[in-house]
Amino acid sequence: MIVLLGYMGCGKSTIGKLLASRTGLQFIDFDEFIEKKEGKSITAIFKQHGEVYFRKKEHQYLNELLNSAPEAVISLGGGTPCFGNNMQLLLDSKAKVVYLKAKIDTLTQRLLKEKEQRPLIKDIPDTELEEFIRKHLFERNYFYLQAPVKIEVDTLTAEEVVDQLVKLN
Ligand SMILES: Nc1ncnc2c1ncn2[C@@H]1O[C@H](COP(=O)(O)OP(=O)(O)OP(=O)(O)O)[C@@H](O)[C@H]1O
Numbered sequence: 001m002i003v004l005l006g007y008m009g010c011g012k013s014t015i016g017k018l019l020a021s022r023t024g025l026q027f028i029d030f031d032e033f034i035e036k037k038e039g040k041s042i043t044a045i046f047k048q049h050g051e052v053y054f055r056k057k058e059h060q061y062l063n064e065l066l067n068s069a070p071e072a073v074i075s076l077g078g079g080t081p082c083f084g085n086n087m088q089l090l091l092d093s094k095a096k097v098v099y100l101k102a103k104i105d106t107l108t109q110r111l112l113k114e115k116e117q118r119p120l121i122k123d124i125p126d127t128e129l130e131e132f133i134r135k136h137l138f139e140r141n142y143f144y145l146q147a148p149v150k151i152e153v154d155t156l157t158a159e160e161v162v163d164q165l166v167k168l169n
């Protein structure tokens with residue numbers, strides 16, 4: 001099992017999908033896994049039940065997924081490692097855990113174009129997004145940096161990131 005983690009927009013979904021098709025492993029996007037289980041979009045879960053409910057479900061489904069231990073590439077949600085004991089669960093599992101590390105500038109450029117489907121940033125004015133990401137990433141890096149493997153993605157194409165991931169084995 002390979003688990004990709006990192007901030008919103010670092011490329012977890014894009015790279016996870018590519019890596020899965022390159023290796024023949026099943027691809028599981030954890031946000032989509034939660035959406036299927038809950039029968040609604042992440043946006044709808046946040047709107048109807050709030051973030052605390054989402055985090056509880058996210059924790060529950062992470063346990064479920066790790067216990068079923070599929071031979072798969074798993075792209076986590078941006079916040080998954082940062083709540084409860086999720087990061088410890090990941091580190092204690094047999095999964096190869098990889099942080100896709102992107103700079104604030106890279107994340108801001110990408111997320112300015114894709115705020116809508118991301119409930120945590122969709123209401124932040126464009127002019128304030130960079131500052132928000134700076135603070136948020138500072139808090140979250142405490143968790144992300146515990147990943148035993150880190151790949152700096154800023155100057156790499158998605159295919160080049162996959163090249164590095166394939167070499168990990
Ligand atoms: N290495 C890369 N080079 C250029 N663009 C990239 C790269 N990786 C991803 N992207 C682009 O960045 C955007 C965000 O990528 P993606 O949706 O895969 O991020 P994510 O980490 O899954 O985000 P979230 O946590 O919000 O689900 C997409 O438009 C994607 O095409």
Ligand SMILES: O=C(O)C1=C[C@@H](O)[C@@H](O)[C@H](O)C1
Pocket residue numbers: 007008031042076077078079080118119120
């Ligand atoms: O960074 C986050 O906390 C999130 C990222 C997305 O992948 C989703 O899991 C959700 O929008 C929360």
Ligand SMILES: [Mg+2]
Pocket residue numbers: 012013014031075
């Ligand atoms: Mg994603």
